[in-house]
Amino acid sequence: xxxxxxxxxxxxxxxxxxxxxxxxxxxxxxxxxxxxxxxxxxxxxxxxxxxxxxxxxxxxxxxxxxxxxxxxxxxxxxxxxxxxxxxxxxxxxxxxxxxxxxxxxxxxxxxxxxxxxxxxxxxxxxxxxxxxxxxxxxxxxxxxxxxxxxxxxxxxxxxxxxxxxxxxxxxxxxxxxxxxxxxxxxxxxxxxxxxxxxxxxxxxxxxxxxxxxxxxxxxxxxxxxxxxxxxxxxxxxxxxxxxxxxxxxxxxxxxxxxxxxxxxxxxxxxxxxxxxxxxxxxxxxxxxxxxxxxxxxx
Ligand code: BMA
Numbered sequence: 443x444x445x446x447x448x449x450x451x452x453x454x455x456x457x458x459x460x461x462x463x464x465x466x467x468x469x470x471x472x473x474x475x476x477x478x479x480x481x482x483x484x485x486x487x488x489x490x491x492x493x494x495x496x497x498x499x500x501x502x503x504x505x506x507x508x509x510x511x512x513x514x515x516x517x518x519x520x521x522x523x524x525x526x527x528x529x530x531x532x533x534x535x536x537x538x539x540x541x542x543x544x545x546x547x548x549x550x551x552x553x554x555x556x557x558x559x560x561x562x563x564x565x566x567x568x569x570x571x572x573x574x575x576x577x578x579x580x581x582x583x584x585x586x587x588x589x590x591x592x593x594x595x596x597x598x599x600x601x602x603x604x605x606x607x608x609x610x611x612x613x614x615x616x617x618x619x620x621x622x623x624x625x626x627x628x629x630x631x632x633x634x635x636x637x638x639x640x641x642x643x644x645x646x647x648x649x650x651x652x653x654x655x656x657x658x659x660x661x662x663x664x665x666x667x668x669x670x671x672x673x674x675x676x677x678x679x680x681x682x683x684x685x686x687x688x689x690x691x692x693x694x695x696x697x698x699x700x701x702x703x704x705x706x707x708x709x710x711x712x713x714x715x716x717x718x719x720x721x722x723x724x725x726x727x728x729x730x731x732x733x734x735x736x737x738x739x740x
Contacts, residue, residue, distance in 0.1 A: 443729035445719035454716035461487045467712030471529040472697035492523030530578040530632040541574040552575040575628030607723035624649045630695035654678040655690040670730040687712020
């Protein structure tokens with residue numbers, strides 16, 4: 443099973459007229475809300491500091507963007523950039539999980555908004571550790587908020603009563619040694635509820651630092667249980683703009699949305715451009731259904 447690349451790829455390119463997005467636009471969050479696709483994309487200018495820009499689209503393919511970023515570094519722990527946004531709509535708010543990069547390291551942070559333009563910082567949510575690839579579930583599970591995050595090289599699950607203090611951390615998926623997942627794995631966009639489980643798309647890095655995408659289904663009432671996991675990648679870098687860019691051989695996703703039964707997976711190509719790959723949600727679920735699951739990780 444492979445995702446199908448959209449024929450208009452890449453769907454968003456750097457804009458050399460704007461200093462803040464002149465070099466790279468990649469690893470965007472996308473939400474579909476009130477009939478429109480909204481994209482919050484990571485942008486870098488020549489100084490390599492990441493900002494987050496906003497674009498909007500009717501069809502998910504053709505985008506109109508704002509001239510200035512909607513979210514830029516403001517705190518010391520994000521002084522070198524705000525990176526890799528993921529957005530979850532939860533209880534009437536948009537929550538953006540993002541990485542703050544600074545001399546102290548990389549920190550898992552969160553902000554929230556009512557309109558996707560004006561963001562209120564909630565701060566670092568996993569203090570005193572390098573962490574990223576964190577994404578919020580779109581509803582409570584057994585009465586608590588749930589989060590995927592990444593302590594290298596694994597995908598972890600955590601719970602919270604207030605979205606700020608996270609506890610009950612546990613590993614749910616480990617890389618598979620010797621494969622396309624050898625080095626590390628990390629969650630993509632927010633988990634998607636389906637009748638058969640939480641669908642997650644994730645990235646995996648092999649021994650040569652090639653980034654590919656895989657998919658898994660987690661149990662609805664206990665996402666620590668991996669019901670099914672793709673043994674082979676559903677997307678891997680082959681196009682020129684996936685193989686060559688700022689960082690070679692990278693497809694990296696922070697966004698998966700379902701509209702009219704179609705799964706839209708947005709991904710950065712080689713840390714330089716934004717692209718789109720799709721498939722029928724039912725086709726991916728049918729594929730995953732016959733992939734093996736795994737025993738609970740310790
Ligand atoms: C990861 C993240 C992503 C990036 C990828 C490939 O560690 O920082 O932002 O796309 O590396 O460079």
